[in-house]
Amino acid sequence: xxxxLLLFASIVTSNxxxxxxxxxxxxxxxxxxxxxxxxxxxxxxFVMTVTAMANYxxxxxxxxxxxxxxxxxxxxxxxxxALVQVIEIFLDRYSPALYxxxxxxxxxxxxxxxxxxxxxxxMLRVYNFWQTVVFGFGSGxxxxxxxxxxGGLRKKLIFxxxxxxFTAPGITAILAGIMALAFIGFTGMASL
Amino acid sequence: MAxxxxxxxxxxxxxxxxxxxxxxxxxxxxxxxxxxxxxxGLCSALxxxxxxxxxxxxxxxxxxxxxVNSIIISSIKHLIPDRVRMIAYMFIISSLVIxxxxxxxxxxxxxxxxxxxxxxxxxxxxxxxxxxxxFAINNSVKLAISDALGVGLGYGFSLMMxxxxxxxAGFGTLFGFRVIPETITPAALLSIPPGAFFALGTxxxxxxxxxxxxxx
Numbered sequence: 001x002x003x004x005l006l007l008f009a010s011i012v013t014s015n016x017x018x019x020x021x022x023x024x025x026x027x028x029x030x031x032x033x034x035x036x037x038x039x040x041x042x043x044x045x046f047v048m049t050v051t052a053m054a055n056y057x058x059x060x061x062x063x064x065x066x067x068x069x070x071x072x073x074x075x076x077x078x079x080x081x082a083l084v085q086v087i088e089i090f091l092d093r094y095s096p097a098l099y100x101x102x103x104x105x106x107x108x109x110x111x112x113x114x115x116x117x118x119x120x121x122x123m124l125r126v127y128n129f130w131q132t133v134v135f136g137f138g139s140g141x142x143x144x145x146x147x148x149x150x151g152g153l154r155k156k157l158i159f160x161x162x163x164x165x166f167t168a169p170g171i172t173a174i175l176a177g178i179m180a181l182a183f184i185g186f187t188g189m190a191s192l
Numbered sequence: 193m194a195x196x197x198x199x200x201x202x203x204x205x206x207x208x209x210x211x212x213x214x215x216x217x218x219x220x221x222x223x224x225x226x227x228x229x230x231x232x233g234l235c236s237a238l239x240x241x242x243x244x245x246x247x248x249x250x251x252x253x254x255x256x257x258x259x260v261n262s263i264i265i266s267s268i269k270h271l272i273p274d275r276v277r278m279i280a281y282m283f284i285i286s287s288l289v290i291x292x293x294x295x296x297x298x299x300x301x302x303x304x305x306x307x308x309x310x311x312x313x314x315x316x317x318x319x320x321x322x323x324x325x326x327f328a329i330n331n332s333v334k335l336a337i338s339d340a341l342g343v344g345l346g347y348g349f350s351l352m353m354x355x356x357x358x359x360x361a362g363f364g365t366l367f368g369f370r371v372i373p374e375t376i377t378p379a380a381l382l383s384i385p386p387g388a389f390f391a392l393g394t395x396x397x398x399x400x401x402x403x404x405x406x407x408x
Binding site for chain 2: 018020021022023025028070071072073074077078081112115116117120121124163165166169170171172173174177178181184
């Protein structure tokens with residue numbers, strides 16, 4: 001598949017949050033504030049790209065040659081947990097500004113299903129290395145786009161007057177549904 | 193996530209049965225219902241509910257993993273050092289999910305393919321980690337089993353409700369059998385991803401309304 005098409009599809013039409021429903025827990029809980037949503041989105045994009053590459057390399061150069069495919073899930077999640085720790089230590093040491101910006105989100109990311117989901121999609125769809133990099137990055141950007149958009153929409157909710165029982169999670173789900181419709185509207189151009 | 197911590201004291205009218213096990217079970221099924229109550233584990237709930245069969249297989253897988261994980265954690269809770277307990281959970285859950293995935297691949301290959309990555313994503317499902325951390329680690333094996341069964345069935349029940357609505361309206365079928373005649377065009381919106389959000393939002397609205405009525 002063309003790299004540019006893959007990038008577009010993973011950001012918009014096959015958005016990882018709105019089409020595959022991955023990373024929904026932070027999507028609902030953290031999206032109250034655009035600034036926080038942005039920090040979380042940046043952290044997810046970064047970690048997603050790095051872990052997708054790392055898991056691709058481990059899968060192709062360690063697990064498949066040694067016939068250990070049945071350990072894939074375990075190895076993937078351990079790699080993600082270890083990499084997040086390493087990234088955290090590195091940022092703390094070498095880039096305090098960046099650490100202050102999204103360091104607090106890093107521990108949360110280990111159990112974000114979107115990160116593991118990307119590694120699993122790469123494995124299931126048999127991408128090559130560059131496709132993996134682009135797909136990991138594109139999915140991260142797509143997730144960030146979705147969470148920032150929903151954060152902005154939820155801010156406007158303060159000024160509107162939804163029915164009494166339509167409290168936070170319910171109205172967020174409906175908003176996400178309308179947004180998902182808009183994102184999917186481009187499916188004719190490119191989809192995975 | 194604040195609501196997930198431990199056991200809420202059941203209200204008076206709820207004490208149908210004196211047994212604590214039963215109360216814990218009911219708590220999991222209704223008050224701590226993972227999807228509509230705690231809003232946890234949404235990824236799989238939204239993704240697999242376009243067909244009832246997928247939803248059923250998914251909820252059984254989650255219940256099995258949750259139950260076995262709770263039994264293991266609550267029986268070896270004295271052996272797990274406090275500082276590495278998260279990693280211990282992760283190893284146990286991953287191993288269980290690998291087992292479930294292999295079983296599905298062998299016995300239900302079609303459904304396994306349809307569920308795609310979502311079986312593996314049980315590893316990062318907040319429900320399982322959440323119940324291990326907030327309940328199984330502090331309670332006896334017996335109570336942990338009640339809690340796991342309650343939460344697991346509550347999850348399954350929510351998934352089946354979502355899937356019932358989505359499959360009936362989206363395809364006009366239930367478990368693959370045609371219920372609504374083909375002459376009536378199904379509302380395809382409900383079978384595509386945005387429909388999952390609309391169905392979930394509607395259910396949360398209905399359930400919040402019921403809960404508020406009961407509280408009055």
